[in-house]
Amino acid sequence: MKCIYFFLILTPAWLLCAVAHGNSSEVSRPSNDVRLDPYVNETKAEKDARMAWWREARFGMFIHWGVYAVPAGVYRGEQIRGIGEWIMSTRIPVDEYKSYANEFNPVHYDPQAWAALAKEAGMRYMVITAKHHDGFSLYPSEVTDWDIVDASPYGKDLIGPLADAAREEGLKFGLYFSQAQDWVHPGGIKRRGVWDEAQRGDVDAYFDEIAVPQAKEILTRYQPDVLWWDTPETTTRAQADKLAATISSVPGIITNNRLGPGYEGDTETPEQFVPPTGFKDRDFEVCMTMNGTWGYKSWDHNWKSTTDIIHKLCDIASKGGNFLLNIGPRADGTIPEASVERLKEVGAWMKTNGEAIYGTAASPFGRFLWGRSTVSIEDEGATVYLHVFDWPKNGKIEVLGFGSKPDSVRLMSDGQPLSYTLWNESEGKGLTLKLPEHAPDAHASVIKLIVNGKIDFEKIRPRQMADGSLTLEPNRAYLHSNSKNALKVEVKQGKECIGNWLADKSWIYWDFRITQPRTFTLSTEAATAGDVAFTYQLKDGKRTVEAKPTDDKHKIYVAEEFATLDGHDTVEVSIPSTGSKETFVKVELGEMKIAEPGVYVLEVRPVKEHWDRTRLAAIKLSPVNQ
Incomplete structure (x- = not known):
């Protein structure tokens, strides 16, 4: 050096x-010894067929919901920093935390309305926490009484009705499952260490008696399209093998990269950030909150704007990824109004511009300074979608790297045709579009370019x-x-x-x-x-x-x-x-x-x-x- x-x-x-945070953009690669992975011998064509609906979807709803919605970010009168669903890890004793379940009574829970909202937002799938790190199950479990039926006044399954409602709306349905980290059941892994003697226990016994049986329960009972593992922590290969053996009970299921050593799953999971590039030969899904927390916090009002959410959706799609956007319902089963408002506004944008998101591929050009782009490649030609975030004051934008003569150039908002000039110089090639004076959309205006025949696209690089x-x-x-x-x-x-x-x-x-x-x-x-x-x-x-x-x-x-x-x-x-x-x-x-x-x-x-x-x-x- x-x-x-x-x-x-x-x-x-x-x-x-x-x-990066969470599991991220281009994650660590486990070993190739994946004996229990049901897809270890899958061909590329078989995987493409299995992943087809997911790649078409591009946009989904994440739901973090549980007993932590009762304290809602407040403990003994004090606002607790950090994400709401981690409040127990601030060293709340087990019995004291379990008493919150007496107030977890979601009488206003309306699974049909939740699924309809996801669909209205333009989302194509839903993923909800079957069990988070506090170990509380939103479904009736046969291996513990720390669940919605046995520990709460509500006394009914929350997962099954949502699975049915989602599928009735034509949405795919997934489950999040904290397979290793568990702060209530003895032996569950605690990232921040044990703070209550009731938490002590044998880790292997926890996997054998709680984690693996519960994985079997949710897979066989609800047949999810997606299983979203989380926080493998100190999971060993042997423990991961036991969990992996449950996956084959749902043919075609899609899993992420957070199971444990030896299992990379189907998707990378950048959390709370958009990776600068996509992943080589890997599908990825950005998961993100609308404010600063996953689980409901009564005092977190730091909401992302609708424009910001739409820009992130476009950015992620431009890199070939999916966007899993979170809501954190209250303990009574209602969804915060700010979340509903933003989802409806995103849905209005998607109603006009969803074609530029669903089923598209990563931009062949890289990033534009004025926005992003997605593409749909056909057998003979391509359709390019330009997502313009910053409408130019001079009425022109340059599409660097675009060397093909488009057969059609129109605004997605109203179909208005646009004039253009192709150019090819020593410094590069491109297309200059002449635009109307005012942006047709306040969030992101989309321009659709159709090329029939041979395509000539080049990545934008400094020259x-x-x-x-x-x-x-x-x-x-x-x-x-x-x-x-x-x-x-x-x-x-x-x-x-x-x-x-x-x-x-x-x-x-x-x-x-x-x-x-x-x-x-x-x-x-x-x-x-x-x-x-x-x-x-x-x-x-x-x-x-x-x-x-x-x-x-x-x-x-x-x-x-x-x-x-x-x-x-x-x-x-x-x-x-x-x-x-x-x-x-x-x-x-x-x-x-x-x-x-x-x-x-x-x-x-x-x-x-x-x-x-x-x-x-x-x-x-x-x-x-x-």
């Missing part, structure tokens, strides 16, 4: 950030200017970070930069095209409150390798890994404090020779334990003769 040290010259500049220089701008970077410390592009001191770079596990990369091979000098501007160090490395943008899992269990996702290039080792750069995260300095990064034309990747990663809040501006590659 080479290291560069330098003295700072104070000038303005900018910042960076990235990483060299005529003088050979290249600027890697922050808004073109792929940001890898978690939901709590998400990297973001911002403007500080008049500079666009990557900011909120708090975590040393967050990292970024750019992919770009070189048409004029040169030796370049690299430079940027940075602002940091402390002494920091980061590395950069040039990699092959056309070749990926198997990603290495992190040491963070299911919480951190593994992003795509690009192949290294001979002669391009990791370079470490140390930056002394610039005085504050608002003060930018010029940073010289050294020289780099790129000998061949092609597509390359430049990765930038913090050096662990040598990191502080930092902002990073554009990285500039300048030919040495300039």
Whole structure:
């Protein structure tokens, strides 16, 4: 590893950030020994057929509901920080927590109305918590009395009526099941340790007597289309094997990647963030709350706007993924009005524009600065949908990388045809559309382009200017970070930069095209409150390798890994404090020779334990003769 040290010259500049939570975007890959996986010998054609409805759906409803809706984020008169369904883990004694079940009486529960709301929102499937980490079952279990029938005044099954209602509405139905973490039953795994002697017990006995029998119960009784495992924690391979053996009881079932060691399931599960890219050869589903909690919290009013939800839906679809959007009902069975309002507004948008979401594939162009795109590839031709978030004031947008002559270009809102100009220049090709003065939709306006015959689409990448220089701008970077410390592009001191770079596990990369091979000098501007160090490395943008899992269990996702290039080792750069995260300095990064034309990747990663809040501006590659 080479290291560069330098003295700072104070000038303005900018910042960076990235990483993930829950199971995420490109997750750790378990071993290939999957003896009990019913699909281990499945062909690609067989898997495509099994996943077809799920890939068509693109949008589903997640429901977190249970006894935790009674305290609703408040314990002994104090508002408890964190997500509502985890309130017991703030060390509430078992018997005290179980007393909340006496108040869990959802007399206003209307499963038909819930299913109708999901359908009105444009969702195609529903997933509800059969059992969360507090161990309480929303169905009558034969192996415990800690369930809706035996422990609550309601005394009736909550799962079966919703399964029936969903299917009557033409929706698929799924169940969430916390298979390992259980804070009430003795032996269940407790991430935050045991805080009540009543929780102590044998873990293997818990799996044999509670977890595995309950998995069998919900699978055989409700025949779900999806089984959503969660928090494998310290689950062993032997314990995971016992659970995996239950899956075959539902032919065609889809499972996620959170069962335990040795089982990658069908879907990756980025939680509370949209991954910067999709997953190579893997389906993925982003799960996300509407406010800051999964389970109901009476005092959490930090609601996402309808526009934000629609933009996330478009963004996820543009990367080839599904969006599982959560609601947290109250203990009386009602859904918070803010959730209902947003779902109805999303549904109105989907009624007009759902064609641009359902069954579409990831964008062949990558990301546009004005929005996103999805595509439907046909045998001869394609239909491209442009999701315009920022309607241009000059009445024009450029669709970079679009080299085909479209046979039709129309607004989805009213079918109005649009004029366009195709262009092909040394810097690239594209299409310029002339738009009406005002956006037809307040959230996201969709333009539909139909191409009959041969398609010519190219991914958008930064390119060299005529003088050979290249600027890697922050808004073109792929940001890898978690939901709590998400990297973001911002403007500080008049500079666009990557900011909120708090975590040393967050990292970024750019992919770009070189048409004029040169030796370049690299430079940027940075602002940091402390002494920091980061590395950069040039990699092959056309070749990926198997990603290495992190040491963070299911919480951190593994992003795509690009192949290294001979002669391009990791370079470490140390930056002394610039005085504050608002003060930018010029940073010289050294020289780099790129000998061949092609597509390359430049990765930038913090050096662990040598990191502080930092902002990073554009990285500039300048030919040495300039």
